[in-house]
Amino acid sequence: MAFVNLQNVTYKYPLTEKPVLQNLSLQIQEGEFVSVIGPNGAGKSTLCYALAGFVPHFFKGEINGEIEVDGKKSSESTLDEWVLNVGLAFQNPFNQISGAKYTVFEEIAFGLENIGVPREEMKKRVEEAMSLTGISELADRSPYSLSGGQQQRVALTSILVMRPRLLVLDEPTSQMDPIGTREVFGVVRRMAEEGMTVVMVEHKVEWIANFADRVIALKEGQVLMEGKPNEVLTSDLLAESGFGISRYTSTAREAKKRGLWKKENLPVTLDEAVKGFKS
Amino acid sequence: MHERLSFHIQRDSFLHRLNPLTKLVLTLTLILLAFTFPWYWTPHLLVLIAVIPLSLLGKVFREFMLTALRLIIPAAGFLFLMQAFFQPIGTDIIFQFYFLDMTSESVLFAFRNAMRIVVMVSAFTLFLLTTHPSELMSDLTRRGLPGQFAYVIISTLQILPQIMAKAQTIISAQRSRGLDTESSFLKRAGSLIPLIGPLVFGSLVEVEERAIAIEARGFTSKHVKTSLHEIPDPTFDKSLRWVLLILIIISIGLNLWLS
Amino acid sequence: MKIEINNLRFTYPTGLEALKGISLTINPGEQVAIVGQNGAGKTTLVRHFNGLLKPTSGAVSIGEWETTKYSTAKLASRVGYVFQNPDEQLFSRDVLTEVSFGPKNLGYEKSKVDELVKRAMALTELHDKTDTNPYDLSPTWRKMVALASIIAMDTPIIIFDEPTTGQDAVNVGRIANVIAELKREGKTVITITHDIDFCAENFERIIALAKGQVLLDGSARDILGQEEILAQTYVDPPQLTRLGKMLGLKEIVTRPEEFLKAIL
Numbered sequence: 001m002a003f004v005n006l007q008n009v010t011y012k013y014p015l016t017e018k019p020v021l022q023n024l025s026l027q028i029q030e031g032e033f034v035s036v037i038g039p040n041g042a043g044k045s046t047l048c049y050a051l052a053g054f055v056p057h058f059f060k061g062e063i064n065g066e067i068e069v070d071g072k073k074s075s076e077s078t079l080d081e082w083v084l085n086v087g088l089a090f091q092n093p094f095n096q097i098s099g100a101k102y103t104v105f106e107e108i109a110f111g112l113e114n115i116g117v118p119r120e121e122m123k124k125r126v127e128e129a130m131s132l133t134g135i136s137e138l139a140d141r142s143p144y145s146l147s148g149g150q151q152q153r154v155a156l157t158s159i160l161v162m163r164p165r166l167l168v169l170d171e172p173t174s175q176m177d178p179i180g181t182r183e184v185f186g187v188v189r190r191m192a193e194e195g196m197t198v199v200m201v202e203h204k205v206e207w208i209a210n211f212a213d214r215v216i217a218l219k220e221g222q223v224l225m226e227g228k229p230n231e232v233l234t235s236d237l238l239a240e241s242g243f244g245i246s247r248y249t250s251t252a253r254e255a256k257k258r259g260l261w262k263k264e265n266l267p268v269t270l271d272e273a274v275k276g277f278k279s
Numbered sequence: 280m281h282e283r284l285s286f287h288i289q290r291d292s293f294l295h296r297l298n299p300l301t302k303l304v305l306t307l308t309l310i311l312l313a314f315t316f317p318w319y320w321t322p323h324l325l326v327l328i329a330v331i332p333l334s335l336l337g338k339v340f341r342e343f344m345l346t347a348l349r350l351i352i353p354a355a356g357f358l359f360l361m362q363a364f365f366q367p368i369g370t371d372i373i374f375q376f377y378f379l380d381m382t383s384e385s386v387l388f389a390f391r392n393a394m395r396i397v398v399m400v401s402a403f404t405l406f407l408l409t410t411h412p413s414e415l416m417s418d419l420t421r422r423g424l425p426g427q428f429a430y431v432i433i434s435t436l437q438i439l440p441q442i443m444a445k446a447q448t449i450i451s452a453q454r455s456r457g458l459d460t461e462s463s464f465l466k467r468a469g470s471l472i473p474l475i476g477p478l479v480f481g482s483l484v485e486v487e488e489r490a491i492a493i494e495a496r497g498f499t500s501k502h503v504k505t506s507l508h509e510i511p512d513p514t515f516d517k518s519l520r521w522v523l524l525i526l527i528i529i530s531i532g533l534n535l536w537l538s
Numbered sequence: 539m540k541i542e543i544n545n546l547r548f549t550y551p552t553g554l555e556a557l558k559g560i561s562l563t564i565n566p567g568e569q570v571a572i573v574g575q576n577g578a579g580k581t582t583l584v585r586h587f588n589g590l591l592k593p594t595s596g597a598v599s600i601g602e603w604e605t606t607k608y609s610t611a612k613l614a615s616r617v618g619y620v621f622q623n624p625d626e627q628l629f630s631r632d633v634l635t636e637v638s639f640g641p642k643n644l645g646y647e648k649s650k651v652d653e654l655v656k657r658a659m660a661l662t663e664l665h666d667k668t669d670t671n672p673y674d675l676s677p678t679w680r681k682m683v684a685l686a687s688i689i690a691m692d693t694p695i696i697i698f699d700e701p702t703t704g705q706d707a708v709n710v711g712r713i714a715n716v717i718a719e720l721k722r723e724g725k726t727v728i729t730i731t732h733d734i735d736f737c738a739e740n741f742e743r744i745i746a747l748a749k750g751q752v753l754l755d756g757s758a759r760d761i762l763g764q765e766e767i768l769a770q771t772y773v774d775p776p777q778l779t780r781l782g783k784m785l786g787l788k789e790i791v792t793r794p795e796e797f798l799k800a801i802l
Binding site: 049052054058079080083084087088089090092094095096097098099100101102105106109110111112113114115116117118119122123126144155158159162 | 494495
Binding site for chain 3: 039041174175177178242277278
């Protein structure tokens with residue numbers, strides 16, 4: 001039995017006409033790092049909310065099918081129990097600041113206070129999480145005084161510190177520079193090595209190819225393709241369906257037509273492109 | 280740009296170290312004594328023997344005096360003049376200004392009321408200067424105030440300056456589209472919708488996302504909450520609160536008995 | 539219309555000196571991308587072009603107008619500015635009213651407003667959405683409404699602040715088309731962007747800012763290969779430029795066509 005299991009999930013928000021998720025099924029193993037890609041409107045954020053319990057518990061609306069994490073059914077659970085197992089960070093970091101706290105350190109401790117972690121353990125866990133994501137030096141700053149990229153790191157840390165079994169991230173690096181993005185992918189990879197299961201919505205295909213175990217491509221609320229990053233990200237189907245693809249892939253595809261790319265597989269990362277064009 | 284809406288000044292002093300509830304009780308005691316103790320010179324004396332010494336004990340004398348000069352004294356002075364001229368009591372006219380009379384009775388009456396206001400505003404100012412809002416709320420939550428209530432208070436204090444910054448961005452965006460916000464009143468009134476529309480819509484989105492974000496961090500969890508900061512409440516604080524409470528009871532009691 | 543910036547300095551009321559002496563000339567019809575790390579002064583700089591900010595010292599002129607002498611509402615007839623977040627400007631009940639707001643403010647005749655609005659809606663592919671409430675549209679389409687509402691003002695200069703952030707590949711393609719069309723019409727387009735590949739493929743001139751000063755200014759090909767200097771302001775060269783370098787190509791390449799030619 002997979003750690004995360006979605007069976008024929010169809011979901012419609014209360015005020016929309018068309019279902020956002022349509023008969024969606026997917027399985028994710030424990031400790032797997034899965035990246036979800038897709039054009040806007042494909043249902044990526046809704047999938048994140050569904051995994052994290054907010055669809056349907058918070059948004060209401062009509063849902064069919066079953067969402068299971070770690071053998072527990074979302075339909076049989078309540079939101080406040082569900083979030084103990086599944087952590088969610090989403091795109092807009094500003095709206096994720098609780099507003100209840102005056103420093104970054106307090107902000108990250110907020111979730112631990114809510115679930116009743118004893119004070120000494122709380123401090124230790126906050127310090128560990130901050131050093132993991134590289135924001136220790138921001139501890140005493142006001143969360144509102146930070147840049148967008150720094151706020152995104154705080155949002156990620158605030159969820160990591162809760163130690164969820166399943167970590168759901170919806171474009172967690174959208175406001176980060178290349179260096180910040182690489183570090184966040186590295187941290188997430190490490191969490192997966194340590195047994196955390198990760199679902200991460202991202203556009204940055206080069207980093208997905210470098211770090212994720214598997215890619216799921218969504219389109220119109222359904223799985224269009226899934227598989228190893230290189231297979232999915234270089235497929236012709238993806239390029240034709242309006243997905244973002246790396247310049248290495250698109251350029252090598254063009255080169256292949258002109259006989260300048262000799263290999264069977266197309267590249268996604270710089271490394272693959274260098275090796276392929278050298279041969 | 281303001282980072283937050285708070286008067287709190289971080290210092291290490293006797294007053295800062297007091298438990299937030301003790302400070303709240305102390306503030307209320309000063310106010311109630313000033314208003315109920317049946318002796319004319321009570322508020323005046325309180326300023327001398329309580330308010331000013333406390334501002335020194337709290338190491339916020341300078342900040343307190345600045346507030347007093349800018350806000351408390353002008354407001355109390357205005358109140359004094361209004362009441363001294365318009366309070367229709369007494370016959371002993373000591374000053375006349377056109378048809379307005381100032382009697383010795385009305386001056387005494389106005390003086391006491393002005394001093395009562397001085398004590399009230401000063402006590403609150405000292406409280407705000409020496410108490411961190413989140414400490415106050417953590418302490419009150421620990422004592423049974425609902426967590427949601429405390430959250431609303433604190434987040435409002437923090438988020439208001441952010442909303443003001445956002446309003447500024449919206450104004451800039453609409454001026455960039457040729458919206459004239461600088462000329463006649465009519466034009467300005469007409470320009471309200473383009474400014475308020477995005478602000479309201481943006482706030483609705485923000486409120487929903489923030490609700491999700493705090494829920495994802497166990498805000499409505501049924502666990503007993505813990506607190507990162509320990510807020511000490513030693514025996515001294517507890518006894519002090521009892522003493523203050525007795526003072527309040529005596530003052531109100533005397534007031535009722537004598538009236 | 540020419541933009542002239544002469545030794546521009548700007549200090550925020552908080553005391554933060556955001557611009558430390560910038561001199562630039564942007565000629566009519568140029569396509570300029572401004573890059574650099576957060577806090578480098580990109581937004582502060584472009585907010586001087588339509589008078590939202592006024593220089594602490596130095597001067598900015600749009601054509602013969604010095605920005606200190608004109609209000610932003612006046613300068614809006616020369617410089618259009620698309621803010622990063624469309625939600626900070628959309629307020630109308632339908633797309634048509636929203637897009638007409640700017641040109642009406644500029645006082646054009648009704649027939650001209652109608653024509654400009656129609657053209658802007660066609661350019662941004664919004665023609666079938668005229669009666670829709672902007673808030674019923676997806677964030678991608680709201681972005682296009684924001685673009686249309688500025689394009690309809692028909693200003694000789696248009697500024698885009700981070701147009702591709704949060705957009706998918708399809709919409710980035712649409713935005714690239716809009717910029718290409720504005721170029722054909724002879725407009726000056728100035729874009730702040732973090733998306734360096736987008737930058738390489740759509741802009742001829744690149745200005746890299748760092749700590750309130752111009753770090754690099756020149757043609758895309760001259761600027762984007764300077765990996766070490768760009769790193770000072772946390773900008774990575776475009777993917778194909780990096781690839782070309784790793785393969786030891788003699789010249790700097792920034793676009794797919796150049797790359798394919800160079801490896802022949």
